[in-house]
Amino acid sequence: MAATYEIDLNLKPGGIPQRVHLNQYDKGQxxxxxxxxxxxxxxxxxxVWVSGTKKDNTGFQYQCELSGSSAVITVTDQMTCYxxxxxxxxxxxxxxxxxxxxNFILSVENAAFHDDTVISETDIPAIQKVAENIDKVESxxxxxxxxxxxxxxxxxxxxxxxxxxxxAQAVAEKARDDTSQIKADASTLKDQAAASAALSQTxxxxxxxxxxxxxxxxxxxxxxxxxxxxxxxxxAQTETGSIKSDVEKLKSDVEELxxxxxxxxxxxxxxxxxxxxxxxxxxxxxxKAYAAAxxxxxxxxxxxxxxxxxxxxxxxxxxxKTIVVxxxxxxxxxxxxVDLGRTTQGKTTVFNADGSITETLADGLKKxxxxxxxxxxxxxxxxxxxxxxETTTTTFNGDTITEEVK
Numbered sequence: 001m002a003a004t005y006e007i008d009l010n011l012k013p014g015g016i017p018q019r020v021h022l023n024q025y026d027k028g029q030x031x032x033x034x035x036x037x038x039x040x041x042x043x044x045x046x047x048v049w050v051s052g053t054k055k056d057n058t059g060f061q062y063q064c065e066l067s068g069s070s071a072v073i074t075v076t077d078q079m080t081c082y083x084x085x086x087x088x089x090x091x092x093x094x095x096x097x098x099x100x101x102x103n104f105i106l107s108v109e110n111a112a113f114h115d116d117t118v119i120s121e122t123d124i125p126a127i128q129k130v131a132e133n134i135d136k137v138e139s140x141x142x143x144x145x146x147x148x149x150x151x152x153x154x155x156x157x158x159x160x161x162x163x164x165x166x167x168a169q170a171v172a173e174k175a176r177d178d179t180s181q182i183k184a185d186a187s188t189l190k191d192q193a194a195a196s197a198a199l200s201q202t203x204x205x206x207x208x209x210x211x212x213x214x215x216x217x218x219x220x221x222x223x224x225x226x227x228x229x230x231x232x233x234x235x236a237q238t239e240t241g242s243i244k245s246d247v248e249k250l251k252s253d254v255e256e257l258x259x260x261x262x263x264x265x266x267x268x269x270x271x272x273x274x275x276x277x278x279x280x281x282x283x284x285x286x287x288k289a290y291a292a293a294x295x296x297x298x299x300x301x302x303x304x305x306x307x308x309x310x311x312x313x314x315x316x317x318x319x320x321k322t323i324v325v326x327x328x329x330x331x332x333x334x335x336x337x338v339d340l341g342r343t344t345q346g347k348t349t350v351f352n353a354d355g356s357i358t359e360t361l362a363d364g365l366k367k368x369x370x371x372x373x374x375x376x377x378x379x380x381x382x383x384x385x386x387x388x389x390e391t392t393t394t395t396f397n398g399d400t401i402t403e404e405v406k
Contacts, residue, residue, distance in 0.1 A: 002075075006032040009090060009101040011042055017087070018104045022075060024083050024111035027139070029075040032067065033090050035101060043069040046094025047153065052106065055082040063146055064090065076143065077136070083110035093153070096160035268375010268396045287371060288355070365389075 007018045020031055035042040048071040051061040060078040064071040071090055079086070086108065090101040115132075198210055206214040206221065215221065270276040273288040283289065350358045359367040364384025371377055377394040395402045 002028040002030065004030045004032065006034070007104055008034045008036060009104060010036045010038065011099060011101055012038065013102045015102070017102065019107050020104060021107045021109065022080050023109050024080055025077055025115060026080045026108075027075050027077045031073040031075065033064075033071045033073060033101075033104075035069065035071065035090070035092075041069050044071065044092040046092050046097070049091045049093060050088060051091065052079070052086050052088040054078070054086060055084060062143070063149070076139065078143065079106060080108050083108050093157060096157045096164060098157075263398070266375075267398060270375075271396045271401075272371045272375050272377065287377060 005020050007020065009018070022029065035044065044066060048064040048066060049061055050064050050071070050073045051059060053059045060076070062074070062076060064073050066072070073090075079088075084107075086106045087103045088106050089103050092099040198208055202208040202210050202214045202218065204219050206216075206218040208214065211217070266276050266278055270278050270282045271286055274283040274286040276282060279285070347362065348360050350360075352358060355371055357369040359369070361367075366382045367379060368382070369377065369379045375396055379392040379394075380388060381390040381392075383389050391406045393404045393406075395404070
């Protein structure tokens, strides 16, 4: 009965290799190998092989049987033909994919009686040798068949590996080309990103030196300009409101002045010639009426009429002196009559067609009185040489009469 062995191997190499001790020329022993992936039991998925390299640098490779998740190695004389330590590996192979295990050591002890030792004085050893040779031939025949099968599978695996290698090479070359293109694209994108960043900065706030006028053509400048415009608009709105208020007040004042001016003009017209309907008795209490009365008095005096009254034409006799108006409207005044605050030596008065009155004194002085359209009465005094000496303007302001002398 051959001895049996059991060892645990991890798919990941490392640690102290386990040892299986055998004698030189041992065969038929079984080694049960429990496979693990770290701490997890590993169940082979393909064909399991055991292989190693002998002292003469020739190798052995045999297919293992499977028992559940364990590989069972049957020892052959090729494994034990040389004494010493031989590193052995268990491999799971499927469709070109190879998964090896950590190595273990076949420690073969040197045989005390070598197979090639000649035994003298007996035929028994020779007979035994023939039987052993027959066994060896059968064993070699089986091993040759296994080796052929293994070689065939190895060839198939090699062809598959070659195809996969070619495919991997093509993939690698494509990956290399793709990598070169990716690098080129990345460089281009980097440049584009840098240009985009610079453009973004110049559009955002300028100060990059990449565009003409960028310091006034950017979002920050426009924002500040908009803020300035907003503040200016608010200020302008405030000032506009104030101006509008001032304009409204000015309009009100102008309306008041217009009303006052209209009232003043109407009152001046009333005192100048009446017919405005603003005063009682204005049609007889005005400058024009008084001038007409004076003219009528002068005419009455020249015709021998009596002194004029409010209802009768006649001569005007101020200060007990008679003033006579002839048929041409000329008034004769004695030399001692006081006129406009001045003493004159006789005076003639002419009522002109434009409504003005011209008074000529004996000393050559002349006074021209006009009734202006704005209701004012202007009296101008000229010297004998025609030089304007004095201007007196009478203004009617409501119930007040203002006289200005220049």
